[in-house]
Amino acid sequence: MKANRRLFIYVLALVLVLSIAAKGKAIMKLNEIKPDMEGVARTVFQGYKVEEFPVKIIDIIQGDLNTGLILFRAYGEKIEEIGGIASGMSGSPVYIDGKLIGAIAYSWSLSDHRFGLITPIEDMLALLESTGQTGEKGFRGFPLNTPLYISGMQGRAFQRTRKVFENLGFQVLQGGGLGARTDTEEALEEGSAVAVQLVRGDVNIAAIGTLTYMEGGNILALGHSFTNKGEVDYLLSRAYINAIIPSISSPFKLGSPTDELIGSVTVDRNAGLAGTLQKVPRIIPLSVKVKDQERDKSEIVNVQLVKDEDYLTSLITNVSLQAIDSTLDRVGKGTARVKLKITGKGLPELGLERENVFYSRSDIAATALYELYELMNIININPFKKVELIDIKVDVEISNLDNVALIQEARILNEKIKAGDTLEIEVTLLPYRSDPVVQNIAFKLPDDINPGNASLVIDGGLTGISYQALPDEDYELAEAKQAIVEGYKDLESILKDYLARPRNNELILQVYPAYYVPEQEIEETEEEGENQEERQARENSPGDDVIETEEKEEKRPDSDRKIREQNSYWEIKEIHATDYVLEGNLVIDFNIEEVTENTAPGSV
Secondary structure, eight states: OHHHHHHHHHHHHHHHHHHHHHHHSOBOOGGGOOTTOEEEEEEESSBTOEEEEEEEEEEEEEOSTTOEEEEEEEOSHHHHHHTSOOBTOTTOEEEETTEEEEEEEEOOTTSOTTEEEEEEHHHHHGGGGOTTOOOOOSOOOOBOOOEEEEESOOHHHHHHHHHHHHTTTOEEEEOOOSOOOOOOOOOOOTTOEEEEEEEEESSEEEEEEEEEEEETTEEEESSSOSSOOEEEEEEEEEEEEEEEEOOSSOOEEEEEEEEEEEEEEEEEETTEEEEEESOOOOEEEEEEEEEETTTTEEEEEEEEEEOOHHHHHHHHHHHHHHHHHHHHOSOSOEEEEEEEEEEEETBGGGEEEEEEEEEESSOHHHHHTHHHHHHHHHHHHOSSOOOEEEEEEEEEEEESSOOEEEEEEEEEOOSSOBTTOEEEEEEEEEETTSOOEEEEEEEEOOTTOOOEEEEEEEEETTSSTTSOOOOOTTOOHHHHHHHHHTTOSSHHHHHHHHHTSOOTTEEEEEEEOOOOOOHHHHHHTSOTTOOHHHHHHHHTOHHHHHHHHHHHHHHSOHHHHHHHHHHHHOOEEEEEEOSSEEEOEEEEEEEEBOOOTTSOTTOO
16 A cells, blocks of 8 residues: 555656646657657767757657657767767757757667667656655666766876766766866857766866757756765756767767856756756865975865765865976875864864875875775775764975984883882884984883783884775775774764874883782682682683672772773873884883882982
């Protein structure tokens, strides 16, 4: 019953949409279309001018729920010249007797490119009322590879981005930059070339297709999905077509988006795209400032990004990588100082800042962006809350210097050590191909630290997870998501711990004191009159031990429990900044003498 009710509501909404559309524009429904009917399609072959070419209906391919696709053949001088239907013609409206029947949407590669499939206009009109509908109905054939043009990117940044979108089925091409020739008298109309943009500015990433329908501020395009995500919020602009390039695989339109924004795409489903004119989506500004200290050269890359969490991490890191690569004009060693500032609703205090120093012997650009990648992953794929990003700023300064040092040796200068004393520590750093540098550090021990054997651990901030570069684009996000949430209950605690991580140029000193066991605890572990065999039997009975321990824990005085908690979680740590990115670690064992009644803490 529920399924029938949903179907009735959908059909009723479709009838209403078609009746409204019929008042403003003549359409021909699928059941009116017959084989051998002839009509025309409209598209742009070059520039902005919309031109027509003839088509002939071959048959109707029926699908589920009374839907289907229209098999057709294109012909005419223009089609013969370019070799058939081209990628980028997706959305080209088709008319029979002046009535709109649908949009060119599907064809086959390595075949006769004059044959293709049309998405019926009634399926596309339903997109205007598709909120909450899945749009997954019927056979959908093989969509024309929508050309996705990337400009402002070269080399590995382009290849990384290309891999992301080729995995989604796009034909990725390098295109011209934003703002290509808008001095046209051609008005926007059905058949005009349009671009759906994910990134806009100094770097542009846009798919080029064709406008199918325009009425009352609403538009339809493509005739098939772009990302097939349902409700979206993408930038929509006009597009300029340089030419249609013949190809054995499939001809394609070569073009670029213009700086003329015309609206937004709000629905992306199997039957195509729907959107509105004169209303642009909310975007995320990204500014990447890079300075090459060696050549005293600076560049700033500014882009606008659509708010799509699935692509944001990749787009932000790859745009930043392009900014660094184009500024340095090399791939190799160096030291980088990186400042990140991310603003967004849902972040603690509406934003976060992080500064760190990185070193790499082989690829400083990729290494410098690792924390940006990590932070964006935490924000975009965390399962706790959605963060509405408002602004992202990345500031990178890179030198060709080897500002890296190994923690070579360390020693404690104190002859005797008691609770409350100040450890005099001498740490020797060995900079890369340079003379050793000695750093003296005073480390104050707590007055109530436990006597006995203790350990001083000295770490460099670079030792550990931060000593990584950008992962490949095939990196499994599911694994990253599991790693992010493990042990956390909210986003704030994840970010707090991340931002508290030591920086790569910091020297971390941490003392691990002896564990103090109160006499009462020792006495309680030995039952009165218990011989060796009984004690061994008790020790080999874990179930009884657990019950017994729980009972004794309840009886133990609060002071003893506090001592135990202090020994387990008490962190005695100091962090000291240095002039070098630090590698390596050392451990020094030392003894803390017990303080007698005649010896005050901290005395010599």
